[in-house]
Amino acid sequence: MGLWHEAHLVFNVWGVEGDRCYLGRSAKPTTGAGGTKIGNDGGAECRVGGEGVKREVSRQREGDASRVTDVGSTKIDDGGSTKYGVEGEDVEREPCYFISQKRRICNVEFRAYSHLDSLVSTFITAIAYCSSVSSCRAIHARVIKFVNYREGFIGDQLVSSYMKLACEEDAEKLFDEISNKDLISWNSLISGFSRRGQVNKCLNAFSRMRFEMGMQPNEVTIISIISACTDTRALDGGRYIHGIVLKLGMLCEVKVANALINLYGKCGCLGSACRLFEAMPLQNLVSWNSMIAIHTQNGFTKEGMRLFNSMRRAEIKPDQATMVTVLQACEDLGVGKLAETIHGLILRCGLFANIVIVTALLSLYAKLGRLFASHKVFGEIINPDRVAWTAMLAGYAMHGHGREAIEFFEFMVKVGLVPDHVTFTHLLSACGHSGLVNEGKNYFNVMSEIYGVAPRLDHYSCMVDLLGRSGHLNDAYEMIKQMPMEPNSGVWGALLGACRVYGNTELGTEVAERLFALEPLDSRNYIMLSNIYSAAGMWKEASKVRALMKERGLIRTTGCSFIEHGNEIHRFVVGDQSHPESEKIYKKLEEVIGKIRAANFVPKTEYVLHDVDEELKEDMINKHSEKLAIAFGLLVVNAGMPLIITKNLRICGDCHGMAKLVSLIENRTIIIRDMKRFHHFANGLCSCGDYW
Numbered sequence: 001m002g003l004w005h006e007a008h009l010v011f012n013v014w015g016v017e018g019d020r021c022y023l024g025r026s027a028k029p030t031t032g033a034g035g036t037k038i039g040n041d042g043g044a045e046c047r048v049g050g051e052g053v054k055r056e057v058s059r060q061r062e063g064d065a066s067r068v069t070d071v072g073s074t075k076i077d078d079g080g081s082t083k084y085g086v087e088g089e090d091v092e093r094e095p096c097y098f099i100s101q102k103r104r105i106c107n108v109e110f111r112a113y114s115h116l117d118s119l120v121s122t123f124i125t126a127i128a129y130c131s132s133v134s135s136c137r138a139i140h141a142r143v144i145k146f147v148n149y150r151e152g153f154i155g156d157q158l159v160s161s162y163m164k165l166a167c168e169e170d171a172e173k174l175f176d177e178i179s180n181k182d183l184i185s186w187n188s189l190i191s192g193f194s195r196r197g198q199v200n201k202c203l204n205a206f207s208r209m210r211f212e213m214g215m216q217p218n219e220v221t222i223i224s225i226i227s228a229c230t231d232t233r234a235l236d237g238g239r240y241i242h243g244i245v246l247k248l249g250m251l252c253e254v255k256v257a258n259a260l261i262n263l264y265g266k267c268g269c270l271g272s273a274c275r276l277f278e279a280m281p282l283q284n285l286v287s288w289n290s291m292i293a294i295h296t297q298n299g300f301t302k303e304g305m306r307l308f309n310s311m312r313r314a315e316i317k318p319d320q321a322t323m324v325t326v327l328q329a330c331e332d333l334g335v336g337k338l339a340e341t342i343h344g345l346i347l348r349c350g351l352f353a354n355i356v357i358v359t360a361l362l363s364l365y366a367k368l369g370r371l372f373a374s375h376k377v378f379g380e381i382i383n384p385d386r387v388a389w390t391a392m393l394a395g396y397a398m399h400g401h402g403r404e405a406i407e408f409f410e411f412m413v414k415v416g417l418v419p420d421h422v423t424f425t426h427l428l429s430a431c432g433h434s435g436l437v438n439e440g441k442n443y444f445n446v447m448s449e450i451y452g453v454a455p456r457l458d459h460y461s462c463m464v465d466l467l468g469r470s471g472h473l474n475d476a477y478e479m480i481k482q483m484p485m486e487p488n489s490g491v492w493g494a495l496l497g498a499c500r501v502y503g504n505t506e507l508g509t510e511v512a513e514r515l516f517a518l519e520p521l522d523s524r525n526y527i528m529l530s531n532i533y534s535a536a537g538m539w540k541e542a543s544k545v546r547a548l549m550k551e552r553g554l555i556r557t558t559g560c561s562f563i564e565h566g567n568e569i570h571r572f573v574v575g576d577q578s579h580p581e582s583e584k585i586y587k588k589l590e591e592v593i594g595k596i597r598a599a600n601f602v603p604k605t606e607y608v609l610h611d612v613d614e615e616l617k618e619d620m621i622n623k624h625s626e627k628l629a630i631a632f633g634l635l636v637v638n639a640g641m642p643l644i645i646t647k648n649l650r651i652c653g654d655c656h657g658m659a660k661l662v663s664l665i666e667n668r669t670i671i672i673r674d675m676k677r678f679h680h681f682a683n684g685l686c687s688c689g690d691y692w
Ligand SMILES: [Zn+2]
Pocket: 621, 624, 625, 626, 651, 652, 653, 654, 655, 656
């Protein structure tokens, strides 16, 4: 917040005579075509300069439409490390640099300017840099004193600036004061409302513009309103604009059609989006990207992939937005082979140098259980940034490689990268997943003390998990009580999990009550409490919880396990007999269970959540979906290759125990991803250390 004070300082000295304000750098404004470029959050560019400015403003107004970023393109958050380009060279956001720039621009004695153009240029520059309401108002006052709102379209720019600073009222008042408003003035107002998600105000201003002023919209107006409708899922408003677009014959504008496709897609009307897409005379990259993204986001992942193939056949070269969407689709489909194919394509398209894409790729491999592939991709990145390092750390964390995660983190710090709150979330979760209690506590302390990262909800839930895991349930509870913010379901959920593991029914009941209040419709909490009661033999309480669940209309999600084989995902549910190889699978399962019995493994029937007799319980538990998937995997996956299985719920204790023994008896690595984490079973042990 140092900049805010700086802004005040700037305005206090504003108008002081002489050259005392020219601190540090040359006060002479940069002039001409090579003016300093500053990226702003709208993705547009404005040029800072002297005489060049007004010319530049006119150019921007002529090409106003080009300032509107295509709505279909995905904006990737790079973790906040926004870079500001200065004449080709990258400059990290650095307060001192900014401050001196601000001084250079703002500390100008207006009376020294004889030429109106220069004065207007200075105002425009000051507005572009304006970062607080008070400074915007101060500039506004100067504008009123020295120039006219119409000079250099300063009025419109002030309107945009007030909007950006969330001062809609000031913006509207000023807008009403501007005389001879043209289309660009209206666009400033409408796009301002659009950015603030005020769809009704957008539409009101649009009606005033058309009916009171008799003006017709252009591409910018239309795209701004569609974008507001998309963000707020205002389908009716969007349809109304679609009608106007048809009436004005604007549908042939690619950007307008793309915006409408995106609108319909985001509102779930895929049919309308497809019709628009097919009717386009020429689809561009953004059109294809939108179509792939909306299908994937609406759960039609396979159709999204089909569109991606069609796009390639149409010889449209994919870009970052395409690849990130497609990698997301691979994650949804859970097919490792597909990820490998996309990996090859990334290399062929020369996109491997794109850090956003490769980071998404390495995350994907980790999520699909292929940590070795993630590691390989990371090793090939030439200059990994913080996001890439953090993604790799997250991979270690979710696979329960706590020691590696810590080493990796220390190495990351050593090479000069500054960890952020996301990095610490994964680091703490890595400590939690591997039972590194002391290390976790230590990092929780140093994150704020040394790295200045204040703990957030995620960090607290990692710590509660960590303490709960080591059996310090009361310490975990104390930590929750002392949290500076309201604990969320993640935090309470971590404690409930610990209550289950340590069989603490009393605390478990209390925690579950809180969770029921926070998330009354999440069936997982009810199941967890019912599990706690069942494990303690409190059948009456367990059935009460199940009755409550029924009363609230919640159904237990059916447990399924998935395993990839032969370009296909094979799905199993408990007692499944639908698989064509079912007979062989049961035979293999029987054989494996026989071997395990011989090794004296007693089934943990407490994990069957029904109050039924022991024999029946054992029969059900032996047909759990994980067991069927393991048996199938043993039949079809080549020796030496790991069995990679995904389970939609938490793995039960009996299947966990069985997987450990199978890894030993059959000498296979088994990787099971359950709802919470990855379990790597090898040589009779699991990477989770039996806590999950
Ligand atoms: Zn099981």
